[in-house]
Amino acid sequence: MTSEITLFVNPTAGRGRGAHAAQPAASALRAAGFRVRTVSGQDPGDALARARAAVAEGTGALVAVGGDGVAHLALQAVAGTDTPLGLVAVGTGNDFARALGLPVRDPAEAGRVIAEGLKGDGVREVDLGRAGDRWFGTVLASGFDSRVNDRGNRMRRPAGRFTYDLAMLAELAAFRPFPYRLTLDGGEVREIEATLVAVGNGASYGGGMRICPGADLGDGLFDITVVGDCSRRTLLRVFPTVYRGTHVRHPKVTVHRAARVEIAAEGITGYADGEPLGPLPLSVRCVPGAVRVVGR
Secondary structure, eight states: OSSSEEEEEEETTTTTTTHHHHOOOOOOOHTTOOOOEEESSSSSSHHHHHHHHHHHHTTTTTEEEEEEHHHHHHHHHHTTOOEEEEEEEOOSOHHHHHHTOOOOOOHHHHHEEEEHHHHOEEEEEEHHHHHHHHHHHEEEEEHHHHHHHHHHHHSSOOOOHHHHHHHHHHHHGGGOEEEEEEEEOOOOOOOEEEEEEESSSSSOBBTOSSSTTTOTSSSSSSSEEEEEEEOOOHHHHGGGGGGGGGGSTTTTTTEEHHHHHHOOOOOOOOEEEEEEEESSSSEEEEEEEEEEEOOO
């Protein structure tokens, strides 16, 4: 493996933490004997092109500095290649880093962990989800949660998890269950009324909401959490338990496991890693060992 490492930086992650985090992460990598170069971009398309060029040129690892958005972009560059992915998680959500057991909002420590992993036996393969030509590491959200995502993306204040909380409260005003058509592993089409359907490769989204608490990055399967046709009152009662993952005990919540999922519903946008994939219907599959990651 070459000793040159590429830092893939989102300078706007976490209200500017991405730009500030690059230096301590780079210092930790250089102290371990690696040569470090930094790539960014004028927009997501330009940034992805630069990341893919670094991978094609044989960089020793692509280290994404930012949150789940830049991690999602980095996955598009490294998935299906031999190039390891490291994460310096300093964004708002950082759910993929959490799923991998990596440091969050400690760039110097993340740099040290990545350096140790690259020098030792800290590189492993994990599964990814794939929808069309898009890879994702954490959760595909659809339904009430994706409507909240739509609203949250339009809000400028406040920052962080509170954005999601306030967007959820605002979206409750128009709350209603949605008619879904759900197909698992090519089986029968299930027609259901549901508040949301979440397809989890990882356990959490939205900055630690454990919507699919049993999801395992190495089992070749998704955990699919279906929240049924509950009332506003029930949703408000269940919502706080999502941070502990205990919502799955509620009778309105069911969990399925499958390697391929087809979801259809009218007027719903699918989000993965917090990024919009497009309107439903979507067909997604779990791809075992799709990416090599650096960590503990």
